[in-house]
Structures are given as structure tokens and as C-alpha cells.
Amino acid sequence: MKISRRAALKTIAAAPVISRLQAGVPDLDPSTLLALAEVVLPSEADRKAALAAFTRWIDNYRENADTDHGYGVTRVRATGPSPARNYPAQLAALDEAARATNAPSFAAAPLDRRRAIVEAAIAGAKIERLPARPTGGHIAADLMGHYFNSSAANDLCYRAAIDRDACRGLAGSESPPKGGSYGDPK
Amino acid sequence: MRVSDVGLRTSAAVHESDVCIIGGGVSAAMLAEKLLELKPGLAITIVEAGSRIFDVENRAKYRERSLEYGENAWPGDFIDDQAGAGVISRTMAVGGSALHWGGVTNRFSEEDLTLKSRYGLAADWPIAWADLERHYCEAERRLGVSGEPGALPEDTRSEPYPMAPMPLSYNLRVLKAWAEKSGLPFQGTPQAKNTQPYGGRAACLRCNTCEICPTGARYSPDFTYKQLLDAGKITLHDQTLVRRLVKSADGTRIESAQAVRRDRDGERVEYRAKTFVLASGYAWSAHLLLLSEAANRSGLVGRYMAGHAFIGAQIELDATLYPGMNEQHSLISRQFFRCATGVPFVRHDLRVWESSSGRDPRLKDAEGKLLLGDALLADWRTRTVRGAARVRAYYDVHPSKESALTLDASKKNRWGDPLPSIRHVLDEATMARKAATREHILGVFDRLAKANNGRVFNVSEGSYLDHPAGGCRMGTDPATSVCDSYGRTHDHRNLFVVGSPTLPTAGCTNGTLTFVAVTLRSASEIARS
Numbered sequence: 051m052k053i054s055r056r057a058a059l060k061t062i063a064a065a066p067v068i069s070r071l072q073a074g075v076p077d078l079d080p081s082t083l084l085a086l087a088e089v090v091l092p093s094e095a096d097r098k099a100a101l102a103a104f105t106r107w108i109d110n111y112r113e114n115a116d117t118d119h120g121y122g123v124t125r126v127r128a129t130g131p132s133p134a135r136n137y138p139a140q141l142a143a144l145d146e147a148a149r150a151t152n153a154p155s156f157a158a159a160p161l162d163r164r165r166a167i168v169e170a171a172i173a174g175a176k177i178e179r180l181p182a183r184p185t186g187g188h189i190a191a192d193l194m195g196h197y198f199n200s201s202a203a204n205d206l207c208y209r210a211a212i213d214r215d216a217c218r219g220l221a222g223s224e225s226p227p228k229g230g231s232y233g234d235p236k
Numbered sequence: 237m238r239v240s241d242v243g244l245r246t247s248a249a250v251h252e253s254d255v256c257i258i259g260g261g262v263s264a265a266m267l268a269e270k271l272l273e274l275k276p277g278l279a280i281t282i283v284e285a286g287s288r289i290f291d292v293e294n295r296a297k298y299r300e301r302s303l304e305y306g307e308n309a310w311p312g313d314f315i316d317d318q319a320g321a322g323v324i325s326r327t328m329a330v331g332g333s334a335l336h337w338g339g340v341t342n343r344f345s346e347e348d349l350t351l352k353s354r355y356g357l358a359a360d361w362p363i364a365w366a367d368l369e370r371h372y373c374e375a376e377r378r379l380g381v382s383g384e385p386g387a388l389p390e391d392t393r394s395e396p397y398p399m400a401p402m403p404l405s406y407n408l409r410v411l412k413a414w415a416e417k418s419g420l421p422f423q424g425t426p427q428a429k430n431t432q433p434y435g436g437r438a439a440c441l442r443c444n445t446c447e448i449c450p451t452g453a454r455y456s457p458d459f460t461y462k463q464l465l466d467a468g469k470i471t472l473h474d475q476t477l478v479r480r481l482v483k484s485a486d487g488t489r490i491e492s493a494q495a496v497r498r499d500r501d502g503e504r505v506e507y508r509a510k511t512f513v514l515a516s517g518y519a520w521s522a523h524l525l526l527l528s529e530a531a532n533r534s535g536l537v538g539r540y541m542a543g544h545a546f547i548g549a550q551i552e553l554d555a556t557l558y559p560g561m562n563e564q565h566s567l568i569s570r571q572f573f574r575c576a577t578g579v580p581f582v583r584h585d586l587r588v589w590e591s592s593s594g595r596d597p598r599l600k601d602a603e604g605k606l607l608l609g610d611a612l613l614a615d616w617r618t619r620t621v622r623g624a625a626r627v628r629a630y631y632d633v634h635p636s637k638e639s640a641l642t643l644d645a646s647k648k649n650r651w652g653d654p655l656p657s658i659r660h661v662l663d664e665a666t667m668a669r670k671a672a673t674r675e676h677i678l679g680v681f682d683r684l685a686k687a688n689n690g691r692v693f694n695v696s697e698g699s700y701l702d703h704p705a706g707g708c709r710m711g712t713d714p715a716t717s718v719c720d721s722y723g724r725t726h727d728h729r730n731l732f733v734v735g736s737p738t739l740p741t742a743g744c745t746n747g748t749l750t751f752v753a754v755t756l757r758s759a760s761e762i763a764r765s
Binding site: 088089090091092093094095107110111112115116117118119120122123124125126129165168169172173177178179180183191194198199201203204206207208210212213214215216217218219220223224225226227 | 409606
């Protein structure tokens, strides 16, 4: 989904989540976030919504909360420090890398240069896999992990309204999800 | 009585009732409900070490936190210092492990009850199949099970399921057509999930998170407790840990249960009752008996700890699927619940789920090239052209006498009581056939795959026994069992054990329905007593 950069910046900046980051987690610059999203999220995605969801996730993160210990899981673990604590330094490093290429900032750098900077940053952070949830390893990987593991991304991949995380009712579940183009199983 | 002084005070509040049930899980809920129907006005007290989590109005929020952050969907459902080695669920709360079970309600088969007489293996149960089958029907009514009749004549039922089956999602319909090309019959698993409003609970909304059902469609024991409490029919003491059972001078009866209030700084409570029932699950029932040196004339308390082993795999297949439609529902084939005599013994269930395994989004491609944005999406789409199914077989294994829960003196709770340690040991016959069992199951997976140009990958074997049971096994001989077929302990005529601990063997499919069925059978005898 295409949106104008101006409209996206306005929406993200206006999102209350940005200014309500929990204590100890500094605000993140919306223009840098959008510039990052343009590199790591697919052009078909609703990047505005993906960024809003990501920042909302950061905003509502709780440190030291008990994690799932369902059947078969014997240890009760707690969530760690907010991954977002690492993000300001990581975003600053992206800016610094951009300035080294004579761009005024990461957000102002051309797309191909931003891509190269992000690739180097992910390699430098030694991230090998898409994180299932943000870990703080690098904001670029965390943003990708948050989006690509979402129900919205699942729908985009399959080009169908599966709506994995919603309560959808039983009616109609025998049929392919809307958008799915496949017929009745034989 | 040998009770540590830690946390105890000189006097205890005394609480009296007709029946004192120790443990507040699904077995206790079903038992209390039935006892009150058989004997209205019976004074029943249920004592549970964990807390009550009755805030159903918050479950949608808990579900969201669990999905988004991996947070515990049942906040506060465990006790920090009440755990043990080999205990596979930390949940200690009113409702027990069934707070977050998947709701699968498969029945065992007649073979489970006659392993010794049929195959010369393990032990027979002292219950006839027709008797157990009748109680399966009752358990299905009380839990609210939706299901379809079995495909095999051996799975004949004496009553229909209380509710129409859960509709197969598009994915499961595709997978059923695929799986049955192998010649094996499949059906949707029966489940304690409402396909219509039932038991005061809503119909399923296909939220895909059955471990925390925001609508109450999946049966959860807290609903039964709430209903009984609202009607003023039971007394529930939660956050109260029973530490010892106290025997009469001649040892033939249990006189009281000594407990501490966890929420009141260890305040002591003494429970007196005509009948005591241990409904504390496979770990804590045997644990309390060992702490109390009760019901153990046979030396078999904590012995024959059972469960079933499992092998799983993924199969890539020629089918377009949409992962996420209903990952909680599955198909089952009961084809291998039976085994002919005179051939190598192998029994197992066979389950099929939708899966996205091997086709999740990835950061790097097969060559290690970093993927960003459009490239990552394109790679993902390429890998989802073919579908995948998750398959798993729970297979029948039998415990040896050395398969034991013991008290670990090196690990104690805050009251100074040693905690349990469970070490599963399989009997010689099971070990001798293990390789052949594995070969058979992998052959079945292969048969499924080949029926549709598929490929088996990611084979994995369980590192623990699932749906654990045993530790207080039932039998007719006091020398080789802890309790009779109703759970009445051979040593103390007013002490019963119900549910999972009483099973001599743990079958080859999910256990909860069976735990409930044998508990309901015990209820009739407890009411008579």
C-alpha cells in the first residue's frame, strides 16, 4: 500500500504512543523510523500501520512480567529490559553512518544508501534470524520481526484475509479466506 | 505425625465438612458437581494451594498480552517454591492444568484396559470397558464436548456427542482429503469446545488461542467452581497448602488434613472430614501421601509413573493452505489404537494439523543473503506455494516399577517440605520394542507423505512423557496397587485418590477425558460411602 511520506510522518508523529514511551525509554524520531521502514518493510505493506503497531508494542512493553509457562514448560521466566532501550543508540548510529556518506541524516539519505547502511548494521549486530518478537538486537531486525510475524503480514503473504489473531466465529471457516483463490477440496 | 516446625504455629483453625477434597483442578470440579447432585446438601470443602483466577472479564486482555508479548495468559497461576524435577506443568491454581488445556477429549480404547490379558504387557485396569464408556459419555456431557462419530466400528459410542462437531476449517478439509489418500480414516478431534451455547458458556469464536479462551467456549474448571460457589454449594479455600494427612491411631482412617494459609503468613488450618479425597493430579497426590506416610503399605505410592511418548514431524505437500485459520483444531486417525495379537505390539494415535513450518518469513535465504522488505516478502511467497502439515503420534509406553516420584530432600519449599522429583523409567518390553515402534511410526508418516507427493522433514521426538499419570495406581490386589477401581485407598477406608494418579497406564492419546471419566466413576462410590 502506498502512502505519501508527508502523510505518514504526520500520522506517526501524532500517534500518542510516540510521546508516551514508558519511563527510561526515550522517544524515537518518527522520520528516522519511517526511513527505516521504507528499507525493511515491503512496499505492499501498510507501513504507517506497521510503524504504529511497532511503537505501540514498545509503549506497552512491560519489564519483568511473567511469561507463558503452559503445559510442558516447567520454568517460569520473566520478560527482560525493554528492547527499546537500545534503539536510540542504534538510530543514532544509522545517522552517523549516513553522515559518513555525506548525507545530512539517515532519513535524508537515498534509499539504496539507506539499504546498504541497514545491511551493514544488521551484519554488525550479528543477527542471523528474524526475531519472533523485538529483542533489542537491532531496531531494523526488530521492526522486521514485529511486522513479518504479524497477522497483517501473514495475510499479505497469502494474499488472503486469514486474520489469524482475530476471533472470527465458526461460520464460513470451511471456505477459503476472502482473497484466497482456491476452490473446494476434493 | 512428623511435621516440620517451619511456618507452623501452636494452634490451628479447625474446619469440618462431610467431604474434604484436596486439590482444585478439573477432577475436583467434576467430583464436587456430581457429589452434590447425588447427595444434595453434602458439605464439601475444596482446598487448593494456588489462587482462584475468576476474572473472566480480563481474558481478552490477557490473550492480547500473551499474543503480543508472550506474557503468562493466566497471571498468578503458579507458586514460586512449589515445583519439582520432572513436573511438567507449573500451574497451581483453582482449575489446575485444565485452565490452559487445549480441550482435546479423545477417548482411550478397550485395549488400554486389557493390556495384560490381551498382550501380556503392563497391567489390566480393574474396570470393564462398558463401565468406563458409560462414564466417558457422562464426562462428555459435563465438559461439553463437540465431536463426530468415529469412523471405525470399534469406536462405537453408547450416546451421541452432546454437541455437533467443530467444523473443519478449509485447511483441515484439504488436509483430510490429502491424508485419507493414504487409506487411513481421519476425523476432526472431539473437543470440549462449544459449537453452540452450552453449560452457561458461549459458542466458539475461533480465536486460535485455546490455552486462553476469551469467550469461555473451551471448557475450563473455573466455570464449574464459579457456578458451585454462586449457588452456595461448596466451600473453596484457595491459597491453602495441605502439608500432611493425619492417620487415626489404628491407621485405618484419615482423621485430618493439616494445612497452611499461604495468604496469611502460614496460619494453620486443620480440616476434619468423614471422607478425604486427593484430587491433586499426578504429581502432588503421590507427593502428599509420601509426606504423610499414608496409603503406602504396598510401597507403590509414587511408583509406575506413566505417560505417553511421542514422535512428530512436518510434511510438505502439494496443497495450498492458509496457515492461521484454526491451528488449534486437528484431525485424528484411530487406526492404530488397536494392535492384533501375535504381531509386534505397537499402538499410537495419529494427528494432523495445519502448519507453517519451513515456510515462515526468514531474514536470510538459503545462500545466506540478507533479505529486506520486498525481497523478504518475495522469498516468503515463493516458499509458501506448497503447503505443510504437522503430524504427531502419541505412542503407548509402559512404566516399570522404578518409574517413580520421590521426595527430594535437597529441595524444599518455604515450609521445609521436600519437593517431588519424577523420573520416568519404561519397562523392559517397552524398551525392547522402541526401535520397531519408531520405525513403524516414521513409516506411517512416510505413507502419508507419499500419498500426495509429499516430503517428511523436521522429525522430532519428545523428551518427556506427555499427559502424565500414575503414582497411585488402581488394582484389585493391595499388594500391587494403591487403591481400588474407585480410587479408595486399600489402607484407609475414608481416603480416596481420583483422576490421573490412579491410572495404571496412560494410553496413547490425550488423557483429560479419561481422568474425568474415572473420577466420575469414583464419585458414585464416594457418595455411597
